[in-house]
Amino acid sequence: MKISKVEIKNFKRFDNLTIDLGETSGRIIALVGPNGCGKSSVLDSFMVYQSQMYRTVGSGGSGNISDFKKNSILPFNASENIKIYVDDGLDFSQSGEFEKREQSSQGNTIFSFRSPYRYSTNLLKSILEQVPEIKDNTDGAGFTNQLDDKITQNYSRIYVHYQEIQEKEDLPPSEAKIRILGELNKSIKNCLDIELTSIGNVMAGKGTLFFKKKNEPGEFDYNKLSTGEKECVDMLIDIFLRKEVYKETIYCIDEPELHLNTGIQRKLLKEIITMIPQSSQLWICTHSIGFLRALQLDYNKDCQVLDFGQRDYFNGPQTIEPITKTRKDWNSIFETALEDLTGLIAPKRIIYCEGLAKPGANNKEKGFDAKIFNTIFEEEYPDTLFLSSGGNTELEKNSAIALQVLNKAFLEVEILILKDRDINPNGNPTTLIQRSDFLKKSSVNRMLKRREIENYLFDKELLELYCKNNNLEFNELQYRSLVKNINEDDLKPIFSKLLKCCTNENIGKERFCLILAKLTKKETAIYKELKNVIFK
Template identity: 45%
Template sequence: MRISKIRLKNGYKRFHDLTIDLGKAPARIVALVGPNGCGKSSVLDGLLYHASAHERVGQGVNRDHNYHSMTGANSLTWQDVEIQFTTGTFGEAHQLRRATGKSNTIFSFRSPYRYNSQLKISQTSAVPEIKLNSYGAGDASSLDAKMEDNYRRLYALYNRYRDDNDIKPSEAKAKVIGDLNASIKNCLDLEISSIGSVEGNQGTLYFKKLDHPKEFEFNVLSSGEKEVVDILLDLYLRKDDYSDTIFLIDEPELHINTAIQGSLLVEIDRLVGAECQIWLTTHSIGFLRALQTKMRDKCQIIQFRPEYNLAAESRTLTPVEVGPGTWRDLFAIALDDLAHLVSPTTIIYCEGRAEPGSGGRERGMDAQVFNKIFARSHPDVFFTSSGGNTEPDQRSAIALAVLGKVFPAVDIWVLKDRDMASGKFTDENDRQVYLRTNPQNHRVLKRWEIENYLYDKEVLRAYSTGEGLSFDEVAYDTFVTNIVDQNLKDETQRVKNFCGVKSSINADVFKVALSGYMTHEMSVFQELEDCIFNRS
């Protein structure tokens, strides 16, 4: 069963008259994507409101027109939400299921508000049949507490299978939770080790990890781990009775790490029956990435754009044409204000080793030094290495073309050493000519190289004091006669001797250490800052 079209009219929630039309071939997964407050959850509420005229899904507060109407009009009814399935109307589908006792399995709903921090059962008790769909939240604003009931169901299923087949507990466990564990392990680095024993005052799930010496209770899991287990357990238990169902899942990403979200969507898709459809509301990077890659052939995306005046105008939304521009817009929604936190306002390409190390670690010494020097004074600036003295131009041009479209507020600069003439000497006049004849995003160091800043007397004196060493200022002054133009890069060992360093410290490690001693009150810091950020 799949929904092909819905309409929410006469001021339902925040919509004047909204239609979502998926066409003649609605997809397996329908993702409603948009910023907070755009109406994604209201669509799911509308579906549940229509269903409640036939049979209530979940439990909790009975919502009247004050909840469902944009204006609080009591003239609004469930008939103001129209649902068209590929097989007919909701009423027709509901009537056909009466004979099977599964009349309330057309929708399966999960609210974004889930509470499952504790699970410890001290006595057995009956729970309603899962096909009655009478537990959990009944709308997008209600608490969705399903974990305790689902634990009882899993425990009963395990005991029944063990007794009916007269097999060992370990064999029953392998059968009952084997498939569930497969899904959990694909999302988290843990698995269920035991279903516990209610009779033995151990009425909870127990887990194990490879790096943990012994099993531990559900209550010890993190909030994100509990959310994943909760969602997967509920879907696992519903597999048989909800084989032809529309699963409505409202913002499943809450509390869940971005890296896990994509794997979770894959497992949701695996556990939900082949004849079912999944409606998902999200503005999560992880889920969008999974839709873009792993699910691209089985999903349709409905985008709620901020400029749509859905409260005052009639509008029909259809699946977006998926392409690079579309994904740029969708990921911009996912990042929203976070983009200003996770992406810098300025990216500066400087010289140095361009290839990253393991985990994307910066290997260029210059970039490491600059990032350390300006970490406090310019925390929204990121320096990255891009090769020799011609490569920063090339790489920055590519970055401007790509990142400039995704994050138009990000500035991309090029920073070069003053030895930019392939070994030929350049002076301050040459530097000024370069600045005048190149774009405003180009900078050139006043001093010959970064070493001419790091090997400044102020910095070396502070380093020696901080490391408990003795700085030979007389020997330094005798050798360093021109801190601006002198080639000091090749004299690192001599400089280490000036600082009293007797051990064998790698040259780059030494330079990065020095950068930690260049502070904002130093004249050399102020000169470097002015050169880069004021283009002086």
């Protein structure tokens, strides 16, 4: 089950907010922005909807609805003020999903929720008391401002499950432990430098979890873990226990990055996403560089990012939609969430091309080719940056210097060199044999198949597309008289004539080329040819 649209009215600080995820919503929905922008309020609206429409989530109670109303005078009813639409476009209350779950005693598994206020209690049990079934969803917090301590109940569940396996299958303790701890330990070890070794012995007064660390003698119990380690273990155990029951569920996690360093944040999110069933959806509120990096590089295709830092979404009717995930939008997300730390994020790949090597004001790219390539490929390759590095004779020298510097600061930056074909002293394009020889010299070398970038932009396909989008008529006869060989003709001197094949408007060459670059989408033949030349 996945949410596709949410409407929230007169709730907390929202007047009238619509979240529209489009026809096909992602498996991961990230709400990003600074404190106070409304991220957590969205998750709270889910919890109020759940508690008013069906049942309360967590042990903190449903709260007083008057505390959530923005305008105390206006009436509030969850079925009217909060609408949640799912996969088929239906309002969830009309989908019959809750009724279907009730028949299988799983009516409270619509949402799984964790608040940011988690504290790790001292875990030591001397007796096993009965705890509610996990499908009842009565553990932990019910709203984002409540404490969310689940480890004690979850420990009891693991311990009872361990005993049941031993008795039902007549297994020795070592085999039962492997059965219980194997998968969970894999996730813990992927995040932390520790391993879960034992679930203790309640009857002996050692009812707690025990761990060991590489190169350290002996075991130590849960209470000796650091705060960050406890948070990570607590969260992984909770999802590990829930995943078999909460299979068609909206998992809501508010700021899971608390107490965790950046490296662990990224690893933890990957384990959470791996554990959560494919048929479920994760809604996560964050302004963590580690989580954002994981979304950008590891789950770019699976996630949708809502930038709550863009503007005020509280007052009046407002609609927020996912960002397009271009490099520019990712930079905006990082900047919104982490203020001036955007500069710490290095691209995965830098491609040096011809153009003005000296940047303009505020370090802005001045090179024409780099602007064009960044515009064309910013959506599919958000981790790639095109930079101008002077004329064709300066590319190798400048890129070699950059490679030495960047490899000392960042371990996985790939440096490529992209040349035009007009590199001969007489200005004529190289032959295809000469191009092949250049490519064979080094794996970092790239060369356009056409003379230069203008020979791609002024292709008939893009000019016709420009005319179609602007209700103009393309003069193909005039175009054919001007362009004899689209691969090798020098088109710069005849730009004004080529422009008249499309429009009589006086548009500067650089501006027109940028317009054509934005039209160079994945479905065009020009995009596919450039992609093959540069990235394949």
